[in-house]
Amino acid sequence: MKEITFILNNEKRSVQVEPSETLLEVLRDKMGLKSPKCGCDRGDCGACVVLLNGKSVRSCLVLAIETAGMEIMTLEGISAKNLNALQEAFIAFNSFQCGYCAPGIIITVTELLTKNPKPDLEEIKEVLSGNLCRCTGYKPIFDAILDVTGKEVK
Ligand code: FES
Numbered sequence: 001m002k003e004i005t006f007i008l009n010n011e012k013r014s015v016q017v018e019p020s021e022t023l024l025e026v027l028r029d030k031m032g033l034k035s036p037k038c039g040c041d042r043g044d045c046g047a048c049v050v051l052l053n054g055k056s057v058r059s060c061l062v063l064a065i066e067t068a069g070m071e072i073m074t075l076e077g078i079s080a081k082n083l084n085a086l087q088e089a090f091i092a093f094n095s096f097q098c099g100y101c102a103p104g105i106i107i108t109v110t111e112l113l114t115k116n117p118k119p120d121l122e123e124i125k126e127v128l129s130g131n132l133c134r135c136t137g138y139k140p141i142f143d144a145i146l147d148v149t150g151k152e153v154k
């Protein structure tokens with residue numbers, strides 16, 4: 001076990017980790033954050049995506065011990081006070097059913113919108129190509145994102 005300290009959702013936090021523990025395991029099992037989900041545990045589904053120093057990463061593929069000193073943001077941190085515009089749009093457009101994929105998708109799109117506030121549909125599809133949703137057929141997800149960017153939803 002080794003103690004590491006990182007900035008988690010804007011708060012300095014310390015935790016004991018095993019060298020083999022993934023960031024996803026530590027966030028869910030030790031930090032009590034349930035928005036990052038374990039869909040596959042091997043980098044395929046995107047359900048576990050969080051922001052690490054502002055970049056989206058699959059937390060099942062990152063060793064927690066490597067994140068010492070870094071900034072980690074999960075959905076809990078992004079909407080600590082109120083739902084953000086993307087989350088409101090997901091509700092308005094019925095963009096999730098079971099909801100398992102939604103945190104990873106919202107984090108992934110948050111990174112995209114930070115870099116490019118007006119992505120077109122092709123850019124949205126490209127950035128979400130690694131986020132699997134088994135329920136919605138994706139259109140309500142794309143519609144919600146387009147709505148937030150001010151684009152016409154067809
Ligand atoms: S749980 Fe990490 S990509 Fe699927």
Ligand code: FES
Pocket residue numbers: 095096097098099100101102132133134135136
């Ligand atoms: S809403 Fe169920 S996997 Fe996307």
